[in-house]
Amino acid sequence: MPNKEVRVRFAPSPTGDLHVGNIRTALFDWAYARHTGGKFIFRIEDTDRERVTDEYINAAIETLKWLGLNWDEGPEVGGPNGPYLQSQRLDIYKKFSDQFIADGFAYHCYCSAEELEAEREKQKAANVAPGYSGKCRNISPEDLARYKSEGRKPVVRMRMPDGITTFKDAIRGEVTFDHKFVPDFVLVRADGSPLYTLAVAVDDVLMNVTHILRGEDLLSSTPRQFQVYRAMGKVEADFPVMAHLPFVMGTDNAKLSKRNGEVSIAWYRERGFLPEAICNYLALLGWSPGDDVENITMDQLVELFTVERVHSSPARFDMKKLEAINGDKIRLLTVDDLTDRIVPFLKRDNVITGSAQEIEVVKSAVPIIQERIATLAEASAMLKFLFVKNFEVDAQEAPKLKEAQAQDVLKKTLEVLEPLTNWNHIEIEAVLRSALLDGLGLKPRIAFGSVRVAVTGSHISPPLFESMALLGKERSITRLKQGIL
């Protein structure tokens, strides 16, 4: 018999921008599906309508696309098990919750929020495991009549039978939960809307999900999901394989949040991080290919990824390492590719308007900045001098240019460059070395430093001679003159 097709799903609840933790999960889900030749399902868990917005849903879709994590079933592409937005599957959940009640797996619970709160307080005071008492499991006709006359609307609560749940987590090994500590749980709110506890399990069964790779925060909800599977008539052997991924933590060892580092993928995109760099870095958080290999392509990730090599311990997110990998990826790009990726940033930062002519200039400048930027956004500051209309030296640098020695350098430079007919970086360098180093007897960093500031406006720039060649003779000369008092 052929192996059953692997089907994994990424099922975020978009209550905000997707963050690095979500994406790490999505990446592993995707990589596992692709590695096994299975299907990658993208499902939106928007049952909490108080917190999920359309804006966040669309952002999540865009983010996955941008990262290249293409899905086989889900929003936009559809599929045989749709719809893939839980808010469009309400009738399905209703059908199952009704059935669970009819079959005795679940029951109506009329306890009010206040009563439940009081119960918890009492349990806490008595140092007992908190949880629903099961009071409404067998509700008396009198109580029922009273609740109804009071106008109380019931929730649907799942009955958690005595016993234990044991399963082999693909990452953590055998995990056991005693149902003593797993109280009856709510499936449907009093307003009739389904909860995650119901929807996630129903959909995983209906969508034939075979492997669930998700965050470890969901580990302790596994026995509840299993109970829903049973209520749906599934036997243990057909339950999906569970694999609980370790957390991605902030540098301060707290769960990643705005406070301890930027977490939204959109933030990294705006800053000029490459999707393949983000994926490569995130893949290294909780997983590694071994053999001291780190820099891998998406294809290699697919080829090498196995759940067996995923860790069970949490990882800290390190921006420095991400930057290093981003720089490595940038250096690997072709000039054309890097140009295409830089142009949008230059436009955004008003360095260029985007004309074909400007883009040609950018393309010719890309080789000299490729090894000195770690993010695409850094290109703006680096290339600004080539496009700026009203050139001015940085206020910080200006005073140094007025010193006598700098003035001598500028004058000499102007003198030897003006007659130059072959305006290329080799000629420029030869002439300047001869005039400033041999002629004026200056050290290179002193001499070229002044020219650099006068021509590019900053003491940090791409290589000087190449920069001047790119700038052109006319503008270079103008700027030198501008620097001379």
Added chain:
RNA sequence: GGCCCCGUCGUCUAGUGGCCUAGGACUCUGGCUUCUCAAGCCAGCUACGCGGGUUCGAAUCCCGUCGGGGCUACCA
């Protein structure tokens, strides 16, 4: 509090009883190179949480302990 998960350099990791006086990467420090900044090259710092076992031998197995984290919702 209860239940559960986790514990190798500052960080990510390699490591599944001898190849480990613990390897790689990032960071940091120093040096080389150099027209600045980078990149590159070389060197250095720094780790098996602690305590018991098991074994000829433990980072690797067992127990305890300490520490960190998650869950404990009509959130997911």
